[in-house]
Amino acid sequence: MDTVWVPLLLTLKVALWATALNLVLGVAVAFGLSRWRSHAREVVDAILTLPLVLPPTVLGYYLLVLLGRRGVFGAWLDQMGIELVFTWQGAVIASTLVAFPLVQKAARAAFEAVDPQLESAARVLGLREAAVFFRVSLPLAARGITAGALLAFARAMGEFGATLMIAGNLPGRTQTLSVAIYAAVQAGDDHGAAIMVAVTSITCIVALLLAGWLAPDHLRRSRP
């Protein structure tokens, strides 16, 4: 069973890290975009949506160019002793990038649905901007953000192309479930592939069901 457990645990680790990173990055960018009044906003939004439409292998290639040892940041990271290519941390970066638009878009819609009058009320009641964010905007957007995070988690669980490009296929180190399934099928291990396919499918279905249950009425209502 190690052939399933090892990649499953690694995949969960990578997907959870990617989701956590996206919760911070996606929410911060979404809040900024939702409050930014500029024509450049939609251009930035389009650029940030690119990971959703570009083939993952293309994203993986960009990551290699940036983070590889001879890459722009890679050389600098190399000097600091940080290596991302062929490591699980590299897989986290690939999954984060691919799933980023899912969190960002959901969070932006949720922040834009928050009644600005409630934020004004909080300011008049004595709060600073940071407190208004944590006590009013964020809790009211929480359902939408959570739904986006679950979608991002499901997406990160199944990440294949970009992960393979930057992290490779090292069993026990960077071989996530979707990569392991590919390797199993190539090796003729249909039984192992079937089990891993079932585990991946169930995990993603559960995440999607949770997301669907949270998503529809995130506007203004927070408790049933």
Next chain:
Amino acid sequence: MSVDVSIRKALRDDDRHFDLDISFASEARRIVLFGPSGAGKSLTLRAMAGLLQPDAGHVRVDGHTLFDATAAIALPPRDRGVAYVFQDYALFPHLTVAQNVAFSLSRGWLNPARRRRNARVAHLLDLFELGGVADSYPSRISGGQRQRVALARALAAEPRLVLLDEPFAALDPVLRGRMRAELLALQQRLDLQLLVITHDPADVDALQGHTIEIRDGHVV
């Protein structure tokens, strides 16, 4: 002068030009800004609360300068000591009645706890007869109760001045009469400094305050 306002603001939109030029001063404890909708009453209130920055003029309450364009003073809303009761009350839907009332008592990054209740909040819940719905969410209480929560929340921080934006417009006619009497009684009991804006002559009659009429962005 207890309330001294003189503000000018030019609002330019693609299809709307509006010039707000409002000056009034009053020693009355109940001031009523009366005028049709679109006259600039809400803009005046927002400028006094610090939610809108006027181009010129000043706002003084009880001798404290909240805004003065020539002296480059513009206190942020949180430092004005002014409470604002919004037309549809703007209660926080994710917080209980008690948490809404306690909102201004903690200024940090966390909302007041659901279970803990300090003496001031208990007193306000009592005063506004909200004890029975203290743990309810705003979507679960009646219109009259919502208005009481909004008032209790506004008074919690002991403001120098309470601004009320069409406080009775969202209520049904029967309730409206009762809430007018309640507000008047409360103002007299606590000696509150109120500034109410309304388009309803019945509010003007009921509140018996210093009435200032506004039309097209100017005091008539």
